[in-house]
Amino acid sequence: MTVAVLIGNPSPGGRTTTVGQTVGAAVADARGGDAVVTIELASVASRLFDWGNTDVAALLGQVAAADIVVVACPTYKATFTGLLKAFLDNFGNDGLAGCMAVPVMVGASLHHALAPEVHLRPLLVELGASVPSRGLYVLDSTMDSLDQIVAEWAETAGPLLAR
Numbered sequence: 001m002t003v004a005v006l007i008g009n010p011s012p013g014g015r016t017t018t019v020g021q022t023v024g025a026a027v028a029d030a031r032g033g034d035a036v037v038t039i040e041l042a043s044v045a046s047r048l049f050d051w052g053n054t055d056v057a058a059l060l061g062q063v064a065a066a067d068i069v070v071v072a073c074p075t076y077k078a079t080f081t082g083l084l085k086a087f088l089d090n091f092g093n094d095g096l097a098g099c100m101a102v103p104v105m106v107g108a109s110l111h112h113a114l115a116p117e118v119h120l121r122p123l124l125v126e127l128g129a130s131v132p133s134r135g136l137y138v139l140d141s142t143m144d145s146l147d148q149i150v151a152e153w154a155e156t157a158g159p160l161l162a163r
């Protein structure tokens, strides 16, 4: 059983990656110790419009094969990044059927705190994923409290995402 942490940030290894991996670890823990794999979409950014590219196809397969996909993205212009959308556009209809997904976004402003629910959730549902828990929005100024923020979110979300 695998949790895939998909990072939709053009700048890899930033706060969004830390948030995604922290959520991924909490989800894996709630499920009794699933393996966690992190996928930085920045690594295939230049190939996303090369339809059928084998590197992109390999990542699509890895994501679709996961039991749970934690989709972690910075907030850009009040919504998710073009990088994330360009990757997910490579899926066919219902490309995430059979997966559960968790919408996670990081942003600088509380004005966009509903973005995981009103923007990212519909995209994941359109791809056929089941999204049983609340999404999570993390202010980038609250990284010092990240463990506590994720633990509080996981109290409710964990049982919904458990096997």
Ligand SMILES: Cc1cc2nc3c(=O)[nH]c(=O)nc-3n(C[C@H](O)[C@H](O)[C@H](O)COP(=O)(O)O)c2cc1C
Pocket (backbone or CB within 6 Å): 009, 011, 013, 014, 015, 016, 017, 073, 074, 075, 076, 077, 078, 079, 106, 107, 108, 109, 110, 112, 140
């Ligand atoms: C091009 C761009 C657009 C942004 N737009 C928003 C925005 O609309 N709302 C917001 O809260 N933060 C916005 N931000 C801030 C980023 O969401 C925030 O700095 C990022 O999530 C931090 O994660 P990182 O360190 O992993 O990049 C924007 C940042 C950039 C670079």
